[in-house]
Amino acid sequence: MIGVGGFVGLYIFMLAAFAGWIIIGRVPAILHTPLMSGSNFVHGIVVIGGVYVLLNASTRTEQIIGFIAVLLGAGNAAGGFAVTDRMLAMFKTSDAPAPHPKRHHHIKEA
Amino acid sequence: MLHHVPDFLTAIIDLAAAFLLLFGLHRMSSPVTAAAGIVVAGFGMLAAILASFLGIFDVSGTGRHLLFENIGLAVLAIALGGGIAWYAGRKVAMTAMPQMVAIYNGMGGGAAGAIAAVELFGAHASGATALTVTLLGALIGAISFSGSLIAWSKLQEVLKEPLRFPGQHVVNLIAFVVTALLGIYLIVLAAHGGMPQSLIVLFFGLAVVTGIMITLPIGGADMPVIISIYNALTGLAVGLEGYVLGNPALMIAGMVVGAAGLMLTLMMAKAMNRSVANVFFANYGAAPKGPATKMVGSLKPTEASDAAVFMRYAKTVIVVPGYGLAAAQAQQKLWEFVQLLQSYKVNVKFAIHPVAGRMPGQMDVLLAEAGVPYNLIFQLDQINDVFATTDVALVIGANDVVNPAARTDKASPIFGMPILNVDKTKQIYVIKRGTGKGYSGIQNELFYEKNCNMVYGDAAAVLTKMIEAVRGLGKAAA
Numbered sequence: 299m300i301g302v303g304g305f306v307g308l309y310i311f312m313l314a315a316f317a318g319w320i321i322i323g324r325v326p327a328i329l330h331t332p333l334m335s336g337s338n339f340v341h342g343i344v345v346i347g348g349v350y351v352l353l354n355a356s357t358r359t360e361q362i363i364g365f366i367a368v369l370l371g372a373g374n375a376a377g378g379f380a381v382t383d384r385m386l387a388m389f390k391t392s393d394a395p396a397p398h399p400k401r402h403h404h405i406k407e408a
Numbered sequence: 409m410l411h412h413v414p415d416f417l418t419a420i421i422d423l424a425a426a427f428l429l430l431f432g433l434h435r436m437s438s439p440v441t442a443a444a445g446i447v448v449a450g451f452g453m454l455a456a457i458l459a460s461f462l463g464i465f466d467v468s469g470t471g472r473h474l475l476f477e478n479i480g481l482a483v484l485a486i487a488l489g490g491g492i493a494w495y496a497g498r499k500v501a502m503t504a505m506p507q508m509v510a511i512y513n514g515m516g517g518g519a520a521g522a523i524a525a526v527e528l529f530g531a532h533a534s535g536a537t538a539l540t541v542t543l544l545g546a547l548i549g550a551i552s553f554s555g556s557l558i559a560w561s562k563l564q565e566v567l568k569e570p571l572r573f574p575g576q577h578v579v580n581l582i583a584f585v586v587t588a589l590l591g592i593y594l595i596v597l598a599a600h601g602g603m604p605q606s607l608i609v610l611f612f613g614l615a616v617v618t619g620i621m622i623t624l625p626i627g628g629a630d631m632p633v634i635i636s637i638y639n640a641l642t643g644l645a646v647g648l649e650g651y652v653l654g655n656p657a658l659m660i661a662g663m664v665v666g667a668a669g670l671m672l673t674l675m676m677a678k679a680m681n682r683s684v685a686n687v688f689f690a691n692y693g694a695a696p697k698g699p700a701t702k703m704v705g706s707l708k709p710t711e712a713s714d715a716a717v718f719m720r721y722a723k724t725v726i727v728v729p730g731y732g733l734a735a736a737q738a739q740q741k742l743w744e745f746v747q748l749l750q751s752y753k754v755n756v757k758f759a760i761h762p763v764a765g766r767m768p769g770q771m772d773v774l775l776a777e778a779g780v781p782y783n784l785i786f787q788l789d790q791i792n793d794v795f796a797t798t799d800v801a802l803v804i805g806a807n808d809v810v811n812p813a814a815r816t817d818k819a820s821p822i823f824g825m826p827i828l829n830v831d832k833t834k835q836i837y838v839i840k841r842g843t844g845k846g847y848s849g850i851q852n853e854l855f856y857e858k859n860c861n862m863v864y865g866d867a868a869a870v871l872t873k874m875i876e877a878v879r880g881l882g883k884a885a886a
Contacts, residue, residue, distance in 0.1 A: 318667030330769030354589035368485035369521035376490035380497025
């Protein structure tokens with residue numbers, strides 16, 4: 299791993315916080331639920347920290363806790379992606395013709 | 409030189425992964441690009457996870473003899489945790505989304521706490537700064553873990569009533585302060601030799617208990633705010649542990665979510681007219697406030713068919729759906745009815761209150777699931793001026809968000825909350841299960857207005873009758 303400590307770390311934190319604040323500020327209310335689960339997915343990155351400590355574990359205790367870290371982190375990432383992807387796939391507009399055949403029967407056409 | 413290659417490769421991939429996660433999140437800011445955005449972020453995550461296994465070339469000294477075992481354990485943990493969560497996420501009903509997000513969030517917090525635990529037990533983190541950051545991340549992660557689980561059990565209705573007792577906030581504060589003080593004590597101990605493992609265990613135990621205690625008294629409409637706060641806190645904990653591990657991808661992703669979650673929390677709290685401090689320290693709807701307001705006028709029930717025919721000949725209709733619609737599983741029927749009205753050239757729009765559903769934006773997801781295109785869905789600030797020039801407002805399963813008392817009645821618990829201006833519409837129909845009160849437990853004077861008629865019954869059944877009535881009309885004319 300490349301070392302990031304001290305003040306460089308604080309700069310990264312500051313810039314990342316700004317980025318997060320601005321990215322979310324632009325999201326319309328209609329997407330708030332997918333966004334919450336989407337940002338939830340993003341902190342699932344914690345799984346790679348779990349992998350790091352598990353690979354370096356040298357005692358049973360470290361192995362067990364490391365295993366739990368990876369287990370939970372992987373759940374966060376996989377679950378967060380699954381629900382966000384499912385929700386976002388449902389958002390359609392009626393402005394443009396849908397590229398796929400519509401699932402819902404249109405009364406207009408009947 | 410050669411042994412630096414995996415290190416360098418990991419760093420490059422992590423950099424790319426951080427970019428993809430941010431870019432994906434950014435793409436989620438518009439319904440047009442959102443679906444592609446999450447896929448982009450997904451690839452970033454996948455790349456980062458695969459790259460993390462390059463760390464096997466970096467393991468030195470004591471961990472070497474367990475390396476193969478550890479690789480196996482890591483693969484097993486990813487397959488198990490990822491597999492189960494993936495399956496659950498694919499199966500869960502859209503109405504149960506808030507508690508699902510709470511669970512995933514708790515997992516992230518728990519993972520951050522577990523990483524901190526390894527650092528502490530193995531005495532890997534050394535120096536006051538590293539220890540402080542580790543302990544802070546541990547505290548926040550553990551609180552987010554147990555708090556999210558309590559939030560889940562409340563939304564899943566495993567825990568039915570908010571648990572409250574006198575002096576609770578003082579007790580919670582003491583629990584938090586004691587945990588924090590123990591953390592400081594641990595740092596001092598570390599500087600003078602080492603930390604006893606028992607005290608580390610106690611620290612985690614206290615943090616978990618604190619998370620439980622803070623969340624127990626919170627109930628009702630405040631739950632989404634709590635989930636959002638824990639989402640932000642988990643992000644923060646992940647970022648802090650990233651600092652300890654010297655991993656910039658963790659730091660960036662964690663802190664972005666920390667800030668984004670805070671922003672989202674504040675927006676939600678504002679829409680509900682609650683401050684974040686209020687959510688934690690004032691119990692929602694706890695105390696009965698003043699005498700019940702005397703209602704002027706009467707409730708005027710009407711038939712579903714009459715209401716349907718009236719809407720068929722209207723020019724403009726705004727539908728105001730609330731959680732009651734989803735509880736009755738009537739979104740599909742509603743969309744079918746709306747399409748029928750559209751076929752008679754009725755202009756139909758949907759108006760969504762920021763706190764409709766159990767989570768901000770959940771109503772939008774539920775309508776999208778039923779097939780409603782998002783360009784027909786409007787948010788409060790976009791549509792509130794349109795009600796005055798609209799023929800009919802159809803309120804389904806919503807109550808507090810259309811209660812004019814929020815504007816006028818200072819004694820009302822919802823006073824000051826922005827509401828949808830349904831009362832300005834020429835004709836109002838309200839589909840409601842019975843004569844009961846709303847989520848906040850207060851009467852709604854809208855229902856007593858002169859231009860308001862009540863259609864009682866299960867939303868799905870009422871909408872079926874409405875569809876039949878308009879269809880019957882069409883046949884009679886033909």
